[in-house]
Amino acid sequence: MIGVTGGVSSGKSAVVDRLCFETGYSSVSADKVANDLLGVPGRPLDLLRELIGDAYFFADGRLDRKLFRQALFTDVSFRKKADDLLHPLIHASLQEKVHSLEVETGRPVIAEIPLLYEAGWQNEFSEIIVVYATDPVCVKRLMMRDGLGLPEAKRTVAAQKPIAEKALLADYVIDNSGPWPDTLAQIKRIGGILRVKSS
Secondary structure (H helix, E strand, C coil), X not given: CEEEEECCCCCHHHHHHHHHHHHCXXXXXXXXXXXXXXXXXXXXXXXXXXXXXXXXXXXXXXXXXXXXXXXXXXXXXXXXXXXXXXXHHHHHHHHHHHHHHHHHHCCCEEEECCCHHHHXXXXXXXXXXXXXXCHHHHHHHHHHHHCCCHHHHHHHHHCCCCXXXXXXXXXXEEECCCCHHHHHHHHHHHHHHHHHHHC
């Protein structure tokens, strides 16, 4: 299993999509797993509501994702409580999906996990790729993508483990700060290495 991580708005999803194109591998997304778990009534949502209270939920029982996200990136103790509850649930579901894909395709799986190092899952991967982009670039992309103001975008980027620390821990680093063709060249090179290793 290959892990891809990086800072918020560093371009992880775009890199994973292209890496799958280059290698023929499948992919799973921890964010999608989390959204699926919290998108329907059931145990994960009930446990979360019990932990954080009704204020983060709409009247129909749906999670107010915008309010929840704001709290995650502004309140350290709130984020720790939520992470302690959700990370094991996400981890179990992610493992199931990876196993199913491995059985189905017989090929490695690329897992996109924004908080891979923060969750302590790094030892579960044969290779880890960090998608790097400078903080100013990530802030600008976040403002454009989510419509955030500058202060909130800066807080969101600052709330995660510094990207330079993640880069030092990785097997490969893809710098996605510049033009996309430059990123593509790096993806192609790393994709070639991964294909050789898995052959």
